[in-house]
Amino acid sequence: MQKDQMKTPYFMINEDKLIENLEKAKQLKEMSGIKLVLALKCFSTWGVFDIISPYLDGTTSSGPFEVKLGYETFGGETHAYSVGYSEDDVREVANICDKMIFNSQSQLAAYRHIVEEKASIGLRLNPGVGYAGQDLANPARQFSRLGVQENQIDQSVFDTIDGVMFHINCENKDVDAFIHLLESISERYSEHLNKLDWVSLGGGVFFTWPEYDIQKLALALKAFSEKYRVQLYLEPGEAIITQTTDLVVTVVDIVENGMKTAIVDSATEAHRLDTLIYNEPATIFEASDSGEYRYIIGSCSCLAGDQFCVTNFDKPLEIGQQLRIQDSAGYTMVKLNWFNGLRMPSVYCERSNGQIQKLNEFTYEDFKRSLSQWKVT
Numbered sequence: 160m161q162k163d164q165m166k167t168p169y170f171m172i173n174e175d176k177l178i179e180n181l182e183k184a185k186q187l188k189e190m191s192g193i194k195l196v197l198a199l200k201c202f203s204t205w206g207v208f209d210i211i212s213p214y215l216d217g218t219t220s221s222g223p224f225e226v227k228l229g230y231e232t233f234g235g236e237t238h239a240y241s242v243g244y245s246e247d248d249v250r251e252v253a254n255i256c257d258k259m260i261f262n263s264q265s266q267l268a269a270y271r272h273i274v275e276e277k278a279s280i281g282l283r284l285n286p287g288v289g290y291a292g293q294d295l296a297n298p299a300r301q302f303s304r305l306g307v308q309e310n311q312i313d314q315s316v317f318d319t320i321d322g323v324m325f326h327i328n329c330e331n332k333d334v335d336a337f338i339h340l341l342e343s344i345s346e347r348y349s350e351h352l353n354k355l356d357w358v359s360l361g362g363g364v365f366f367t368w369p370e371y372d373i374q375k376l377a378l379a380l381k382a383f384s385e386k387y388r389v390q391l392y393l394e395p396g397e398a399i400i401t402q403t404t405d406l407v408v409t410v411v412d413i414v415e416n417g418m419k420t421a422i423v424d425s426a427t428e429a430h431r432l433d434t435l436i437y438n439e440p441a442t443i444f445e446a447s448d449s450g451e452y453r454y455i456i457g458s459c460s461c462l463a464g465d466q467f468c469v470t471n472f473d474k475p476l477e478i479g480q481q482l483r484i485q486d487s488a489g490y491t492m493v494k495l496n497w498f499n500g501l502r503m504p505s506v507y508c509e510r511s512n513g514q515i516q517k518l519n520e521f522t523y524e525d526f527k528r529s530l531s532q533w534k535v536t
């Protein structure tokens with residue numbers, strides 16, 4: 160694939176950057192003895208799984224189709240978790256997963272007989288503490304439905320399960336804060352942990368962040384797993400895919416109303432939804448903090464407040480110019496939607512040898528089919 164044949168908008172996944180993250184994951188595994196399963200809800204562009212799978216132990220999921228995707232395209236261990244299973248889901252998933260993690264004691268009681276003999280059984284616990292920047296993403300928030308609260312645990316449940324899962328972090332870049340949480344879990348659940356084969360500490364541990372003390376994390380995890388003689392897991396999503404992918408767009412117009420807005424051929428609401436949901440402005444590769452030309456990078460959707468960021472450039476922007484919106488992989492491609500009937504970004508991978516390979520491309524037919532396949536008669 161030649162760069163001049165590629166029409167924007169498109170995602171460009173960079174293999175070298177991906178490998179950089181994966182090498183850190185490998186280091187963490189080697190120093191700690193833990194296993195790592197990729198959280199598919201963050202990133203499930205399976206076209207690059209052959210690059211990722213040699214480094215990790217398998218996948219985990221948040222819904223039935225992710226289980227199937229992980230099983231089919233990634234291999235290794237397939238963990239199945241869902242906040243709410245239907246009986247049909249459980250029957251289907253039980254045949255292809257290695258571990259089934261229930262969100263509540265009621266789901267465990269209702270479906271464990273279907274899973275027994277087929278997969279290892281786990282339960283999600285909610286210790287009521289956590290690390291998250293925003294309440295929307297905080298599993299320990301008030302009235303949380305995610306996992307069993309400590310005071311509601313039926314003590315006998317630990318004799319009937321093999322493992323537990325705690326997912327209580329979101330983009331936690333602070334190793335000491337994580338270790339503090341680990342100690343709190345260790346103190347409060349020690350008698351139960353002794354009865355288990357495995358413990359998953361969920362995702363949200365940002366061990367690929369620059370300067371993150373991987374060794375410190377590894378030693379704490381190793382000590383925990385040795386103390387309770389359990390196999391530990393982490394379920395990284397964002398940490399694996401962070402800073403690997405650009406969303407490449409083209410400036411299609413420049414308008415001015417008190418401030419200059421460069422309108423690009425993409426929209427946060429359709430192609431980079433977390434910008435909008437979490438109100439986290441995007442970063443543009445071509446921008447320059449010291450530049451004197453300031454623009455709103457506006458989307459081409461009809462939503463009034465839909466913008467990627469406000470940022471400065473050394474030179475005035477021009478219509479037709481391309482911009483690279485950085486760090487656009489995690490929780491992004493998995494949330495693409497057809498709002499406004501915009502052109503869906505293609506997906507490419509830039510391999511370590513410089514070659515660019517196409518992973519996906521969308522047409523008008525894909526848009527149409529996503530809305531109806533059959534007409535009323």
Ligand SMILES: *Cc1c(COP(=O)(O)O)cnc(C)c1O
Nearest residue numbers: 198201326362363394395396397
């Ligand atoms: C979201 C989630 C993950 C992945 O979280 P990251 O922040 O992307 O690492 C892992 N496990 C569970 C249960 C999750 O809900």
